Amino acid sequence: xxxxxxxxxxxxxxxxxxxxxxxxxxxxxxxxxxxxxxxxxxxxxxxxxxxxxxxxxxxxxxxxxxxxxxxxxxxxxxxxxxxxxxxxxxxxxxxxxxxxxxxxxxxxxxxxxxxxxxxxxx
Amino acid sequence: xxxxxxxxxxxxxxxxxxxxxxxxxxxxxxxxxxxxxxxxxxxxxxxxxxxxxxxxxxxxxxxxxxxxxxxxxxxxxxxxxxxxxxxxxxxxxxxxxxxxxxxxxxxx
Numbered sequence: 001x002x003x004x005x006x007x008x009x010x011x012x013x014x015x016x017x018x019x020x021x022x023x024x025x026x027x028x029x030x031x032x033x034x035x036x037x038x039x040x041x042x043x044x045x046x047x048x049x050x051x052x053x054x055x056x057x058x059x060x061x062x063x064x065x066x067x068x069x070x071x072x073x074x075x076x077x078x079x080x081x082x083x084x085x086x087x088x089x090x091x092x093x094x095x096x097x098x099x100x101x102x103x104x105x106x107x108x109x110x111x112x113x114x115x116x117x118x119x120x121x122x
Numbered sequence: 123x124x125x126x127x128x129x130x131x132x133x134x135x136x137x138x139x140x141x142x143x144x145x146x147x148x149x150x151x152x153x154x155x156x157x158x159x160x161x162x163x164x165x166x167x168x169x170x171x172x173x174x175x176x177x178x179x180x181x182x183x184x185x186x187x188x189x190x191x192x193x194x195x196x197x198x199x200x201x202x203x204x205x206x207x208x209x210x211x212x213x214x215x216x217x218x219x220x221x222x223x224x225x226x227x228x229x230x
Binding site for chain 2: 035037044045046047050061062100106107108109110112113115
């Protein structure tokens with residue numbers, strides 16, 4: 001069965017960096033686009049970024065553009081989110097989510113990880 | 123950016139009752155709308171994609187309808203496990219893919 005397991009969250013000071021990982025199993029990882037979606041405490045869902053199956057195409061929400069970088073290592077079945085210049089408002093649970101479409105993306109999220117909490121605080 | 127609004131914010135119902143949740147888009151999203159269910163402390167789960175298609179393993183009591191700017195998620199007879207927050211999401215115009223603010227279905 002499909003499994004997505006995020007790691008790398010924690011407490012970080014404003015302006016610092018953090019890298020999240022998402023280990024995927026149960027499906028052919030290098031066939032699918034992947035997303036990061038976040039949820040601030042007590043708030044709704046916010047799409048953050050998407051990457052195509054081969055890593056060639058990437059898009060970002062304006063709120064993170066220029067600060068966050070999505071990448072993937074298909075040999076390790078792992079998705080990453082490099083976050084820099086972190087702000088208090090980036091505090092959230094970060095979920096990795098699988099796109100249902102082979103190749104680039106379809107734009108919905110058929111499987112989600114359990115999430116990893118990132119807290120940006122001084 | 124396409125903005126999604128959901129109503130009501132909270133829906134208080136009893137098990138066995140019918141739930142009708144609404145999602146409205148600021149411009150047409152055609153049929154490119156999905157619904158997710160989220161329970162406390164859990165990740166969201168895909169229920170409906172492209173307005174009316176149930177995702178794998180989703181019970182038949184969940185159904186979606188609508189197109190353009192107005193959409194509905196219906197739960198025909200609420201089970202205890204259905205009390206949760208429900209989000210709609212559009213994929214018509216991106217980036218960004220956007221979500222609605224959610225509707226909480228709680229026990230009356």
